[in-house]
Amino acid sequence: MFDIATGHAIGLFAGLLALPLAELFLRFQSGWRKVSGTVQAAAVLMATSGVVHLALIGHHIRTEPITAFLFLVNGLAFIGLAATVRWRRWRLASASLLVATILGYLVYIGFGLEGPDQVGVATKLVELAALGLVLVPVRGEPRNSHRGSRWAALGVALPFLTVMTASTAWVVDLARPDARHVHAGALLQATNALPTQVQQDAANRLYAETKATILPYQDSRKALAAGYRPGGPSNMPSTHWMNQAYVDAGYVMDPRRPQGLVYANTKHGPVLLGAMFQMKNLGQFGPDPGGPLTAWHQHQNICFTPFGFEFSFMTPFATCPIGAIDISAPPMLHVWIVDNPKGGPFAVDIDDEVVKAIVKA
Amino acid sequence: MQSMFWAIAGLSAIPFAFAGEFFMLGLGLASLLLALATCLLAIGVLWRRRWARRWVIALEITCLIGSLLLLLLPIGANHGPVALMTNVVLPIVVFLLLRKPRHETSLGESNLAQSGGASAA
Numbered sequence: 001m002f003d004i005a006t007g008h009a010i011g012l013f014a015g016l017l018a019l020p021l022a023e024l025f026l027r028f029q030s031g032w033r034k035v036s037g038t039v040q041a042a043a044v045l046m047a048t049s050g051v052v053h054l055a056l057i058g059h060h061i062r063t064e065p066i067t068a069f070l071f072l073v074n075g076l077a078f079i080g081l082a083a084t085v086r087w088r089r090w091r092l093a094s095a096s097l098l099v100a101t102i103l104g105y106l107v108y109i110g111f112g113l114e115g116p117d118q119v120g121v122a123t124k125l126v127e128l129a130a131l132g133l134v135l136v137p138v139r140g141e142p143r144n145s146h147r148g149s150r151w152a153a154l155g156v157a158l159p160f161l162t163v164m165t166a167s168t169a170w171v172v173d174l175a176r177p178d179a180r181h182v183h184a185g186a187l188l189q190a191t192n193a194l195p196t197q198v199q200q201d202a203a204n205r206l207y208a209e210t211k212a213t214i215l216p217y218q219d220s221r222k223a224l225a226a227g228y229r230p231g232g233p234s235n236m237p238s239t240h241w242m243n244q245a246y247v248d249a250g251y252v253m254d255p256r257r258p259q260g261l262v263y264a265n266t267k268h269g270p271v272l273l274g275a276m277f278q279m280k281n282l283g284q285f286g287p288d289p290g291g292p293l294t295a296w297h298q299h300q301n302i303c304f305t306p307f308g309f310e311f312s313f314m315t316p317f318a319t320c321p322i323g324a325i326d327i328s329a330p331p332m333l334h335v336w337i338v339d340n341p342k343g344g345p346f347a348v349d350i351d352d353e354v355v356k357a358i359v360k361a
Numbered sequence: 362m363q364s365m366f367w368a369i370a371g372l373s374a375i376p377f378a379f380a381g382e383f384f385m386l387g388l389g390l391a392s393l394l395l396a397l398a399t400c401l402l403a404i405g406v407l408w409r410r411r412w413a414r415r416w417v418i419a420l421e422i423t424c425l426i427g428s429l430l431l432l433l434l435p436i437g438a439n440h441g442p443v444a445l446m447t448n449v450v451l452p453i454v455v456f457l458l459l460r461k462p463r464h465e466t467s468l469g470e471s472n473l474a475q476s477g478g479a480s481a482a
Contacts, residue, residue, distance in 0.1 A: 002441055012442060122442040129362065162365045236381045282437045301439050303374075308384035312377040318444035319370040321388040322395050326444075328437025 001173040001316055002301050005117040007059035012119050014055030015048050015126070022047035022082065031086035036141070039090075042133035043082040045126050046094065049101070050078025052123050067113070074101055091134055095153070098131040102161050106168045112176060116169035121316055124165050132158050169316040185302050185313055186348055189285040189295040189331065196291065203290030207345050209255035210275050210335040217261055220270040228261050230270075232309040237355045238264050238273060250280040253287055253333065262334065262350070264358045271358050273350055274336035278329075285331045290346065296331040297348045303327075363424075363455070364403065366447060368396035406459065414459050421452040421459075428452070 004012065022044045026032065032040065053075035061068040074097075081087075081094050102124055108114045135154040137147040195203070217223040220241075228241040241261045251257045259278040263270035277296075279286050285296045303312045303320030304327045314326050335345060338358065342351040371392030378386030399420070405413025428448035431438040438444070 002439055002443075004441075118441045118443055122446055125443065125446055132362065158362070159365055162362065163369065166369050233382060233384075235383070282435070300437065303370075305384060305388055307388070308382065310377065310382040310384050312374045312382070312385055312388075314439065315366070315369050315373050316443070317366050317369060318439055318441065318447050319366045321370045321374040321385065321392040322367070323388040323391060324374075324385075325431060325436070326438045 001116045001118075001121070001169055002314075002318075003117055004119055005115060008056065008117055008119040010059065011052045011056045012122070015052040015119075015123070018048045018051035019044065022051075026082055026085075029083055029085065035085050036138045038133040038136055038138055039085050042094065042130045043085050045130035045133070046078045046098070047082035049123055049126050049130065050075040050082065052119070052126075053078065056119075064113075067108075070104070074104075091150070094134045095131060095157075098127050098134065099157060099161065102127055102131075102165065106164060109172050110168055112172075115176070115178070116172055116316065121165070121169055125317070128158065128162055128165070131161070166316045173316070185299050186297045187300055188297050188348070189288060191288055191292045191295045193292060195293050199289065199291035199293060203293040203346065206253070206255060206289060206294060207335060210258060211337045213256050214258060214261060214272065214275045214335075214337065218272045220263065220272075223261055230263070232311075234265055236265065237352070237359055238262055238350070239270070240276060241270075242278075247278060247280070252279065253277045258335070260332075262336075264355050266359050266361070273338050273355070273358070274334055274345075276332050276334050278332045280330060282328055282330050286333060293344070294333060294346050296333045298331040299329040301326060301328065363451060364396045364399040366396075367392050367399060371396060418456060418459055421456040425449065425452040425456070 026040070026043055026047060053071040057068045057071050057075075060071060077097055078101075081090065081097065084090060087093070105114075105120060105124060109116045109120070114120070132154060135150050135157070137145065137150050141147065217226070217228070223241055227243045227245050229244070230239045230241045232239055239262070241263060243257075243259055243261075246257045246259045249257075251259070254277075258275035260276035262273045262276060264273050277286060279296070283298070285298070288294055288296065301314040301318075303314050303324035304310075305321075305324040307323060312321060312324065314320055318326070320326050333346060334348065334350070336343075336347065336350050337345075338350070338354060340347055340350050340354055343349065371389045374385040374389030374392065378389060402413050402417050402420070406417055432440060432449070
């Protein structure tokens with residue numbers, strides 16, 4: 001959702017190029033100066049969206065000819081409407097086309113015919129803005145301009161379509177993450193598909209050495225003495241304890257100095273679940289001796305708040321709750337020393353059921 | 362649209378509050394209140410209230426400064442087109458539309474009326 005799909009970048013470039021050109025050329029149509037600024041702005045945005053659709057035809061034409069045809073019709077219709085702002089039925093036609101286009105996109109991503117990406121969501125933002133501008137009444141319009149029904153349509157359609165777009169893109173992204181996004185907000189390091197024997201041995205060595213190092217920290221007082229400090233809320237099933245000195249030193253996957261420890265929060269005190277290695281810089285994945293077994297992951301687009309060190313996920317429209325900021329965490333690799341049947345000892349997450357069982361015990 | 366974006370952000374925090382992140386409940390509710398306030402300010406602007414215009418300009422400048430800081434600081438904030446549109450372009454556009462009282466009707470008023478061609482004001 002926060003990436004640009006392969007082949008869609010051309011749509012973004014075309015849209016950026018189309019915006020000033022539409023602003024320049026649309027004014028040559030007859031009657032342009034007699035329509036309101038909202039109509040002019042809507043026409044420019046619709047022309048931009050039309051060009052984005054036309055630019056994406058080349059990417060889709062071989063594998064998805066129906067999609068390419070729909071993009072052609074859609075793009076030409078947008079540009080045609082942008083060039084005929086004085087048409088008597090312009091508002092009705094434009095609003096209908098915009099609503100149909102947005103709903104069509106939601107159906108497409110909902111049924112998995114296309115994944116939500118930055119070009120798709122950005123284009124929907126442009127179309128939502130255009131829809132608002134098409135519908136909003138302005139002062140000085142003729143009496144028979146259906147102001148009441150347009151206000152009603154604006155009040156219903158725009159919030160509904162905005163929320164629908166955000167929720168559909170989000171649900172699809174969470175339900176069907178691509179191979180490199182194992183769960184929301186985590187980008188997995190690219191590796192070979194199946195581990196070789198050498199990689200298997202290396203992963204076993206890393207696991208054994210790390211486990212030997214952190215076993216003494218089953219006593220959390222020793223972890224405190226070694227410089228590990230809990231971060232985040234203590235009412236969650238588990239908490240990461242970080243050693244800032246090791247983070248600052250930038251040790252790279254040193255089994256004797258893991259940057260973090262993960263504890264389950266039980267009523268009898270913290271129970272050690274595993275260790276966490278962390279790189280110092282964003283986007284810099286660590287060494288990967290175990291191939292797919294020891295792939296690092298980087299948490300992206302998370303909304304972090306200093307209030308209680310809590311997190312949520314950024315919305316598809318790239319907003320965070322007030323008081324939280326959008327950040328990414330440097331790549332990390334977990335080593336779970338408790339049995340983690342669903343993902344293994346280096347999984348991105350530990351199985352919730354495992355943690356619950358430990359907490360209950 | 363900004364009001365809806367904040368409302369969505371506020372709603373997105375609520376599930377995390379149910380999962381035990383209690384501060385997120387406060388942030389979610391604060392975001393929903395901000396969304397409501399923004400919506401009311403938009404209505405105020407529509408009704409040509411000067412106080413609403415001033416508040417909206419202050420809000421947009423605050424948003425823009427915050428967004429630019431996030432873009433410039435090396436904290437891995439999203440720099441994608443949607444983030445730029447929502448957090449930078451939108452505040453700039455709203456600010457530009459509202460910045461001059463004499464021109465505040467340039468987008469929101471029919472040129473038919475300005476050129477004397479409208480049958481009703």
